[in-house]
Structure formats: C-alpha cells, structure tokens
Amino acid sequence: MGDPLHTVTTLPTTRRPDRPFDPPAEFLEARRHGPISRYTFPGGVDGWLVTGYELLKSVLADPRFSSRRDLMRHPTVDYGGLTLPPAPPGEFLLMDEPRHGRYRKPLISTFTVRRMRLLTERVEEITAEHLDAMAAAGPPADLVSAYAKPIPAIMICELLGVPRQDRDSFQKQFEGFMDAEADDEDTVAAYATTRARLAELVAAKRAHPTDDVLSELTDSDLTDEELKGIALVLLAAGLDTTANMLALGAFALLRDPDQLAALCADPAGTDRAVEELLRYLSVGKTFMRTALEDVELGGQTIRAGSPLILSYNTANRDPEQFADPQVLDVRRRENRHVAFGHGIHQCLGQQLARVEMRVAFPALFGRFPTLRLAVPAEEVALRPEISDIHGVKSLPVTWDV
Template sequence: MSSSERVLDGLPTARACPFDPPAELGKLREERPVTKMNYPDGSVGWLVTDYALVREMFTHPAFSSRHDLRSFPVHMPLPPSKAVPGLFIGMDPPDHTRYRKPLNRAFTVRRVRELEPTIERIVAERLDAMEAEGAPLDLMESFALPVPVRVISELLGAGREVAAELQRLRVAVLSPQTPEEEAMAAGKATGELMYELVRGKRRAPADDLLSELVADGELNDQELAGMMLLMLIAGHETTAQLFGLSTYLLLERDDLRQAIVSEPVTDVTANEFLRYLSIAPFIVRTALIDAEVGGVHISAGETVTLSLAEANRDPRRFGDPDTFDGVRGDNSHLAFGHGIHQCIGHNLARTELRIGLPAMLRRFPELRLAVPREEIRTREAMQVYGVHRLPVSW
C-alpha cells in the first residue's frame, strides 16, 4: 500500500507535554505531510502538517472555508450547518469580504493602541479582585476568561451581563460532553441574545463599535447579530486559553518568567507565545474541485485539516522550533491563519497578552500552581487548545 493510500485513524490529539503538539504529528510531517485520515462522521479526508503546504492552502483557490461543507476532526456537539448571516469565518468571498470589511477599521494597530488604557484598567481590576478573593483560585475563572471577555465586550458595546450569559451558553455549545439537544438549545439562545443586543443598540445607540455598524445601515439585524456573535466568541475564547496556557508555561519555566517580569513584553515575545503554544491547533478547509497538494490528489468534496500546531514547529521554517525564543526574528507563524481569513483580532490578542502577563506576575511574584502538574487537565480533543482549570496560589 502506498503512503497516500494509508489512512490515519483520526486526528492525533494525545500530548506527552502540555506545551508541545502530539508527537505523532511530527512523525507524519517528516514521513507523509499530506495524510489520508478518517473523520468522526465516517468520511475520509486529509491531514496536512508541513508549514509550506499549510500556508499554501490558506490561499489555494480550490479550497473553501464554508462550514456547511466540512467534516470536523474532533467531536462537536452541533453538526455543521448552513451559513449563519454575518458569521463570516465560515464563508468565502464575496460574502466573507462584505461582512469583514466594515470591521477592519476597528482592529487596526492604531485603534488597538487607543484601547491600551482600557485593557490596563480591566487587567488591574481583575488583579484587585483576585487579591480580594485570596488564594487558591482558578486563574481561568478569575483572570484568563474575564479579561478578554470584558475587553471585547466594551469594544463592541455589550454589558457585563450579556458577556457573562454568552460565556455560560458557549460552554454548553462547545463542550464535547454536551448532549446534542442541549447544545442546540444553547446555540439558539446564543443567537437570540446577540439579536437582542443589536436591537438594543438600534433603540439606544452609544459610543461603541456595534452602534457604529448599526448607524452605517449596510447590514440588517440578523447579519449584525451573527457578526457580534463571532466577535465576542473569537475575541475571548482563544485569548483566554492563550492567557491560561502561557501562564502555565511561565510557572513551569523560571527563566522565561524572569524575562517577562524584568523586561517589557513586546509583540515579538507575544508572537513566540502564539507560535509555540498554537492555541488554535488546526483549521479545516474543503475542496471545491479536484486539486493537488504536495503531490497528492485531493478530490472535490473532501475535507482537509491543516495542523497549525505542527506547522508552527516545522524545522524547515523555524530554527530550533521546539525551543521558546522570546526574541525570535522573522516569526511568520500561522497561529492567526494567513491570507484573507487571518484572524481580524490578531493585534488585540497580542496587546492583551503583553499587558496582562507581566502585570499579573508583578502583582503576584510568588504565583505558583496550587495542585500537582499531573492534575492540570488540557483540552486535547477540542477546537481551541488550553486548560480546563488552572488552580494557582501565591
């Protein structure tokens, strides 16, 4: 049987180290970087692990981002559905372009720089709350989740109550343990919550991004609700896990911790956290037509999973890729994707990390894990990697 005919029995997700990709992915990258793979829904598709090929596929015209076309490499409570208006992450141009374009101005380097005082205030408030609560506590619940939720909520104009309810509903939607009926109900409630947020801004506009979009008049309420749902989810879920896993790494590595505390954290350092940890471990594309990738024929309709975690550790692109290098130059990682679908909030995520991490470690110089390392459970077979809880003390 040729290498192209061998079928991988599902996406490897088990990790020997919480900060490194599954070892099996590295072997696949070296031996057969385009691998035929079984998917949980019974379909057969592909897995790509090589940096150059993954980057190529982000801009390959034969492959679609449409959610309704894809299979998924890990279990999801809700099956793929038709495109939700405004939820442009699962769309191709021209729909993708139409929805994303109005948001571009809100996430420029200049606009994010203007948000820095707001981020600093939110970080300080959460650290005050942690100090008042006292140790031990779960860092995910007390800091890593609330900070990005508050930041994106204030940017968009959603109050704390809306953000808290959204967070509760999304746990039910995204957790692999959630029964399908319960996940569907939570998904419906999430959409209704966003729709009411939009209707509220139409009745009483304020100084926020959502009010600006309502005033533009280019999108209807259903489209705006879908966009807000995407922004609120993407604006906090990955950043929260980035905070959590980055803190876990620093608590395990005194040398990195001292560097973060003693020197200003730059975008260069933030980029290395993103490359090294790859919170979004994979992304999915579907072939619209027959195509060839890395010398392998992929048929129309087949799903391809792109391993961002393994591409970001490819030694052909990154020198000593398994070493964290806070001053790594030319760090063109794929943690935010590439091309027209590159994460719109990449400037915001880096800024939150470089403000939040050193502030936390300076406030709590004796911060440490409150449980043995083996008790820290990671989110291995999920779309966003990280930790479920991070109990800490000081």
C-alpha cells in the first residue's frame, strides 16, 4: 500500500493543458503513496486527503464523518479561526441526519429511475431544438453555450416550474453565483439575488400550483424558507454538473477519435459509454467531511474535529478498483464509479443526468458526424481548479456543411 504517512503540502491550482481530463498530478502522486495522506489546512490545522476508492466510500457511508457546513474548514483559505454558520434551511447537502433526511426524503419519489426515464422524450425535444439552432447558425460554435448548458438548464427550470420568460435571466444570475473567478462581493450579491428569485418562485407556487416539483412540495409541511433552500440545491446540482459533463465529455471524445467511433458504432453501448465518461472525467472533483469523533481509517487515527478532503476524481482512477484507470474506454463493463458519490448524500438527480447524457452525446455526433475542435486542444480554456466543478469555459467546434 506504500507509505501511509505521505504528506501533501499544497493543493493543486492547475491541470496540465495536455492532460486536461486527468486529476491533478499532486493527487495522483498522493494516491501512489497510499489511499490517505496528511494535509495541513490553513491556520496549521492537521487534516487528511483521501484518494483511495474503498477508503473514500467508507468515509461517505460512515455517519461519524459530518457534512455540516459549520464544522467545515476551507482547504486553501485561512479565515482566522472564524467558522461558517450552519447551512440555511433546505440546503441539505451541507447537513447531517436528521435535518438532511427531512429535506431529501420528500424528493425521493420525484427523482425515481422510472420518472426520470419518462422525461427522455422531453430531453430529446430540447436536444433536437438546439441541434437545429446550431445547424441553422452554421459553424463555428461554442458547444458550451449552444448545447451543453441549455439542455440541463431547461430541464431543471421545467422541473422547478420556472416560467419560460424568466429562464434566461434566472440562469445568468445563478451562473454568477457559481463563478469561482468572480469577486467575493459579486458572488455574495449573485447568491442573494438567486435566493430572492427563488423566494418569489416559491410564493408563486403556493398561490398557483402547477405541474412541477416545487408545487408538489407545497403540499408538505416544509416552510417557504426550506423550499427556497431545496430549490437552490436542485438548481446547483441539476445545472452546473451536467452542463460540464456534456461539454467536457464532448471534448474528451473529440480528443480520442477511436473512442468516439466506438460510441457511434454501438448505440446499444451508450449506457456503458456514459458511465465511463462519468468515471473518467469526475467533474465533481472533491468534497469535504469532518470527523465527529476519533476514527480509525486506513491505518491512521483521525481525531475528532479533523477535516478531510475526499478526492472523487482520484478515487475513480484507483488502479486497485479499475483496470487501466487512466484510459478512457467506452466499452468498459466493470465500472462502479463514485462520480455521483455514495451513502446518504449520493446525488439525488443522477438518473436525470444520465438521461440527458444518454440522449445528448449520440444526438450531437449523429447530427454532426464531422464535428471537430475549432482550436488546438491545448488552447481550450479549462475552468480554474478552485471551482467546485471541473469543466471548460468554452469549447469552440466546427463541422463540414
């Protein structure tokens, strides 16, 4: 297993331009030394970096490791001992049981595999509309703004019941909140504006329910503040992650013509290809936990209060779990990745994301069989590593007319 006391001295800020889909080199190096490493958080707080697949899953399934925001430490910023307040009502990703369950359980019936599959026809309609628009405008195009963002944005807005005329402005405001390169002031302002818009949406659903998730939840005992927080979580989970999977997945396939050809040649294998792209890209890169008590983990004693960084993208490249983990193989069959997490916080909208990808990738390459990058691959701008989600800022493409 190697040296379990390997120490990571700094977190990566960039990825190699020629290896845009690989986890940062510092994380891969840590994994080579073993599944867990030491990491000193700003302010001199001793913590840990978990890079091994089995160890990461064990943390995610263990209630002794907390998701509470008020117990978290920022991995790169020292706030001088100040702690964050508890997560606002409804924002259940940053909560433990029983608060977490109060908000997640009412949503489980909404995001069933069966119900998400019933949305396939609507995803196909949205996809076709945007492919038509790309064809009408002609090459070149930015695949992020023309295709990858609109599909999940429209789907999540429809699920939440956002009026059609408000969707563009709603999406832009939310993107301002998610922009890792924005000033703190701008981020806080965008967050406040988004929450205000969601408060108006919740009030509208109370007064005039329609056929959407928020309207269904107004029949529960959840307060307006709680519904607002739940809506924010669904918006964040349903838009940014899938949009980046679609763009980064298209980039990966365009960089690897053999894998693209394999996907196009075997429509029945689309499900396997989607799961492999999820594993290989792991756009949800890292998540945090805090030990609530002393815990033995990977031969180490994790003291109560110790913060942990969980590296999903490195766990999904673990050679003890995956054969040739650094290779994109759309025919891969054994693929129990953790791209959607594990345990009680496993992504609620994962089936919707799968539906969108299963439709969008084959439709894109079927409609534009000569699709290719319009710039050298090394010039495609990646989102900064400080972003919660890995992806590209834009993806210039062209095709033969």
